[in-house]
Amino acid sequence: MSLAGEERKERIVDWLNYAGKVRTSDLVAKLQVSSETIRRYLEELEHDKKLKRVYGGAIKVQYDQEEPPHLTREVAFADEKKRIARTAAQLVQDNDVVLIDDGTTTMHMLPHLLGRKNLCFITISVPALNLLMDYQNKGLLQAEAYFIGGKIQPKHFRSVGTLAEKMMQDFFVDKSFLSIDGIQAQYGISSYDAEKAMLSKRFIENAKETIVLTDHSKIGVSTFYKIADLKEMDVVVSDVPSPEEWSSELEAKNVNWIVAQ
Structure with missing residues (x-):
């Protein structure tokens, strides 16, 4: 495969990450190659498990139909999540009221916030709550903490x-750090779980600034329940740059995409 061919295949993957699907006819027009060449590219990408061919084109591979358990998510892409969390923690300032979502990435932010002063945390995550209490008991963190209770x-x-949603109505935060299951430029962010998605909507509504944390495995994925459009986000922190095809849409919607260091 020539370098040009590899670059074309990368573009196909970028387009898949943008829309979730591509048509052979569109790829022929965009890449200015024959339909036979496009079919060969799609076969090779399918062999590499980067897409699934369907009639007339291809769709993005989605391996999971439901949200993995917490303990499974905890070890998946652990290094990437730690980098994302460390970068996201730099957005927190002294005296902030911060919402920490239940994701395994968001919880990794807490060790990097020990030097901040007069923070207030709100969370639905039992592990995050336990870690916050441990830091408080050891005198490592100067902060208050509130747990949003509801159905476990x-x-x-x-x-x-609904109980958690009602409780969240009375809290307003400076920054909401959200975990998600999927993100697409065209369709926004999504969750496998409808109840979690409804609560995430409340997190967005009651925040001055919304920051989404996502590793590369969720980019271009659309899961069961839509949380919000990208225009409702302020910042996305990821381990990889945004897909090339997303640039104009991110700029139009005033979303700042930060690559974790």
Whole structure:
């Protein structure tokens, strides 16, 4: 495969990450190659498990149909999540009221916030709450903490549901750090769980600034329940740059995409 061919395949993957699907006819027009060449590219990308061919084109591979348990998510892309969390923590300032979502990435932010003063945390995450209490008891963190209670989802170590939504109505935060299951430029951010998605909507509504944390495995993915459009986000922190095809849309929607260091 020539360098030009590899570059074309990368473009195809970028377009998939943007829209979730591509058509052979569109790829022929965009890449200015024959349909036979496009079919060969799609076959090779499918062999590399980067897409799934369907009639007339291809779709992005989605391996999971439901949210993995917390303990599974905790070890997946662990190094990338730690880098994302460290970068996201730099956005927190003294005296901030901060919402920490239940994701395994957001919890990795807490060790990097020990030097901040007069913080106030709100969370639905049981592991995050335990870590906050441990830091407080050891005198390592100067902060208050509130737990948003509701229906407990044991597999995910979090609370959700209408009671949690009602409780969140009375809290307003400076920054909401959200975990997600999928993000697309065209369709926004999404969750496998409808109850979690509804609560995330409340997190966005009651925040001055919304920051989404996502590793590369969720880019271009659309899951069961839509949380919000990208225009409702302020910042995305990821381990990789945004897909090339997203640039104009991110700029139009005033979303700042930060690559974790």
